[in-house]
Amino acid sequence: MNLHEYQGKEILASFGVRIQKGIVAHNAKEAVDAAKQLTQETGTGWHVIKAQVHAGGRGKGGGVKLAKNLQEVEELAGSIIGMNLITPQTSAEGKKVHQVLVAEDVYYPGDSETSEFYMSVLLNRGTGRNMVMYSTEGGMDIEEVAEKTPHLIYTEEIDPSTGILPFQARKIAFNLGLSGTAFKEMTKFVTSLYKAYVESDSNMFEINPVLKTSDNKIMAVDAKVSIDDNALYRRKAYAEMRDLREENAIEVEARAVGLNYVDLDGNVGCMVNGAGLAMATMDLIKMAGGEPANFLDVGGTADAKRVEEAFRIILKDPAVKAILINIFGGIVRCDRVAQGVVDAYKNMGDAIKVPIIVRLQGTNAELAKEIIDSSGLAVHSAVQFQEAADKVKEVLS
Amino acid sequence: MSVLVNKDSKIIVQGFTGSEGTFHSEQMIEYGTNIVGGVTPGKGGQEHLGKPVFNTVEEAVEKAGADTTIIFVPPAFAADAIMEAANAGIKVIITITEGIPVADMVKANDYIKDKDCRLVGPNCPGVITPGEAKVGIMPGFVFKKGNVGIVSKSGTLTYEASDQVVRQGMGITTAIGIGGDPIIGTTTKEAVELLINDEETHCVVMIGEIGGQLEADAAQWYKESGSTKPIVGFIAGETAPAGRTMGHAGAIVGGSDDTAQAKKRIMRECGIHVVDSPAEIGLKVKEVMA
Numbered sequence: 001m002n003l004h005e006y007q008g009k010e011i012l013a014s015f016g017v018r019i020q021k022g023i024v025a026h027n028a029k030e031a032v033d034a035a036k037q038l039t040q041e042t043g044t045g046w047h048v049i050k051a052q053v054h055a056g057g058r059g060k061g062g063g064v065k066l067a068k069n070l071q072e073v074e075e076l077a078g079s080i081i082g083m084n085l086i087t088p089q090t091s092a093e094g095k096k097v098h099q100v101l102v103a104e105d106v107y108y109p110g111d112s113e114t115s116e117f118y119m120s121v122l123l124n125r126g127t128g129r130n131m132v133m134y135s136t137e138g139g140m141d142i143e144e145v146a147e148k149t150p151h152l153i154y155t156e157e158i159d160p161s162t163g164i165l166p167f168q169a170r171k172i173a174f175n176l177g178l179s180g181t182a183f184k185e186m187t188k189f190v191t192s193l194y195k196a197y198v199e200s201d202s203n204m205f206e207i208n209p210v211l212k213t214s215d216n217k218i219m220a221v222d223a224k225v226s227i228d229d230n231a232l233y234r235r236k237a238y239a240e241m242r243d244l245r246e247e248n249a250i251e252v253e254a255r256a257v258g259l260n261y262v263d264l265d266g267n268v269g270c271m272v273n274g275a276g277l278a279m280a281t282m283d284l285i286k287m288a289g290g291e292p293a294n295f296l297d298v299g300g301t302a303d304a305k306r307v308e309e310a311f312r313i314i315l316k317d318p319a320v321k322a323i324l325i326n327i328f329g330g331i332v333r334c335d336r337v338a339q340g341v342v343d344a345y346k347n348m349g350d351a352i353k354v355p356i357i358v359r360l361q362g363t364n365a366e367l368a369k370e371i372i373d374s375s376g377l378a379v380h381s382a383v384q385f386q387e388a389a390d391k392v393k394e395v396l397s
Numbered sequence: 398m399s400v401l402v403n404k405d406s407k408i409i410v411q412g413f414t415g416s417e418g419t420f421h422s423e424q425m426i427e428y429g430t431n432i433v434g435g436v437t438p439g440k441g442g443q444e445h446l447g448k449p450v451f452n453t454v455e456e457a458v459e460k461a462g463a464d465t466t467i468i469f470v471p472p473a474f475a476a477d478a479i480m481e482a483a484n485a486g487i488k489v490i491i492t493i494t495e496g497i498p499v500a501d502m503v504k505a506n507d508y509i510k511d512k513d514c515r516l517v518g519p520n521c522p523g524v525i526t527p528g529e530a531k532v533g534i535m536p537g538f539v540f541k542k543g544n545v546g547i548v549s550k551s552g553t554l555t556y557e558a559s560d561q562v563v564r565q566g567m568g569i570t571t572a573i574g575i576g577g578d579p580i581i582g583t584t585t586k587e588a589v590e591l592l593i594n595d596e597e598t599h600c601v602v603m604i605g606e607i608g609g610q611l612e613a614d615a616a617q618w619y620k621e622s623g624s625t626k627p628i629v630g631f632i633a634g635e636t637a638p639a640g641r642t643m644g645h646a647g648a649i650v651g652g653s654d655d656t657a658q659a660k661k662r663i664m665r666e667c668g669i670h671v672v673d674s675p676a677e678i679g680l681k682v683k684e685v686m687a
Binding site for chain 2: 231
């Protein structure tokens with residue numbers, strides 16, 4: 001589950017990680033109040049207005065602006081809130097901005113130059129351990145750094161039984177070229193950051209940039225935080241941070257009825273049991289000349305109610321020109337699934353206007369085909385995987 | 398021969414008396430699997446499905462001689478169940494549970510690494526050696542005995558592959574569902590290695606999906622092993638967009654080398670017979686075994 005910058009920073013701060021302070025505002029007036037309050041609390045003269053959407057590259061799209069006085073705060077907040085922010089990570093239509101973070105200016109001049117670093121905490125799937133990934137090249141697109149100057153990206157793997165050790169924190173601070181106060185600050189920063197990662201059940205922290213201020217403080221200026229969905233049951237406060245407006249509406253609806261659905265751009269909807277078979281079915285649709293409109297795993301109990309819910313979800317996408325149902329019946333018998341499809345189809349009345357191809361394989365597959373074929377419905381049936389693909393090709397042409 | 402489980406395995410079920418545990422235990426017993434008992438803390442001393450229930454895995458090892466376990470414990474407690482089994486000396490730990498928090502698996506993975514055991518899963522369909530032992534949730538009838546080994550991250554795709562192989566007149570030695578989570582015990586490489594080294598297995602089917610490096614590691618190992626036993630490979634998720642999780646927590650394209658295209662290229666370079674269509678797995682197996 002992805003969070004907004006302000007939510008991620010809230011979590012970091014609760015574990016003692018120093019952050020660039022800010023207050024969320026939903027309109028221009030709130031932004032001005034937030035700016036006044038921040039000036040009182042932090043003494044900041046200027047303010048940064050940051051669009052809060054789930055997408056990277058917000059600055060590039062004009063979603064992050066510096067305001068040098070309260071009038072500019074009001075103007076900038078007013079123009080950013082409500083805009084459709086288009087960044088390299090959003091679709092062409094962009095993402096609607098509902099709120100901004102009014103943040104303190106942390107690039108103030110002082111005794112030393114400011115510098116920016118990159119830091120993330122994530123799972124190394126190869127070893128099954130978490131690692132801190134960091135770079136001297138902060139504030140930039142890290143994929144670009146990885147491509148052009150891979151030697152400037154370091155990783156430090158953490159032993160789960162000890163957590164991050166002091167020598168590891170020192171090594172990170174040394175590699176980032178720090179000394180004196182900033183060095184000590186960095187060891188503290190990375191130690192508390194790792195603790196925050198583990199104790200919040202996150203599966204991704206990306207802090208870009210981590211800033212060394214001109215007075216040698218180390219702080220998170222941005223925060224991309226993703227919480228492990230499987231752990232939300234024990235992180236209720238974080239679960240409540242979910243912002244459904246940032247997610248695909250059909251996917252939200254599917255999740256509410258317990259279906260695993262991912263919206264895609266194609267024209268052939270599919271309903272499959274099992275994630276692997278669902279992906280394989282999408283691939284087969286493409287080979288048959290179509291484009292998958294979705295990923296949908298109906299799970300082990302493909303009864304009439306679930307099939308009907310899945311139909312409704314798939315049909316919400318107007319681009320769908322055909323639906324392929326691919327169920328490998330094991331413990332669940334195919335004749336039961338077939339009856340479920342027929343019942344669901346009838347329950348839907350005339351809502352289904354696109355051709356349906358049903359491929360049922362496994363226990364009682366032939367009986368299932370008979371049920372479909374004799375139902376009188378405009379449903380094509382298949383038993384073999386290839387047969388299903390051929391039928392898809394047929395209805396698309 | 399076969400790998401991991403056979404007719405002599407002494408199997409217990411953790412989460413024995415729960416609804417999932419009960420349902421699948423009945424199926425496994427009906428298949429002829431040698432279930433020697435089960436574990437449900439607090440229900441020790443009772444009998445369930447005609448088998449003894451123990452409070453701890455340790456007790457099940459002592460009293461029933463258990464060497465293999467299958468775990469149906471709910472996600473919040475499953476990592477603990479894995480560690481309990483490893484600590485009690487269980488040799489093969491098959492974990493079906495889906496949805497275990499990653500942080501729990503980091504801990505469990507670390508805990509068991511120096512123990513003399515092999516974890517399969519979590520979030521997997523289990524392991525079946527046809528005619529001997531079904532230690533999982535797969536439909537047994539799909540798997541006929543034969544000489545083709547299967548390694549797969551996905552449940553229903555494993556059934557699909559086996560069905561296609563059986564339709565071509567062949568059968569299965571052992572099918573291993575390794576699971577679709579970011580952290581799993583037995584890797585693709587380890588499962589492939591077991592089957593390549595199994596005399597009875599003449600061909601291996603390796604089914605992977607987008608995300609991670611497991612298939613590339615297995616392919617690399619296969620090339621270096623110099624084995625002449627053919628491997629037929631398929632990677633699901635050619636059409637999946639980057640950055641989206643496709644059902645399995647581990648099925649997400651994170652970089653340029655864990656896409657389906659990249660994995661298939663590496664597998665082909667290492668001498669694996671890769672099929673682009675999931676409908677052609679059985680045909681390809683027949684072709685390479687001819």
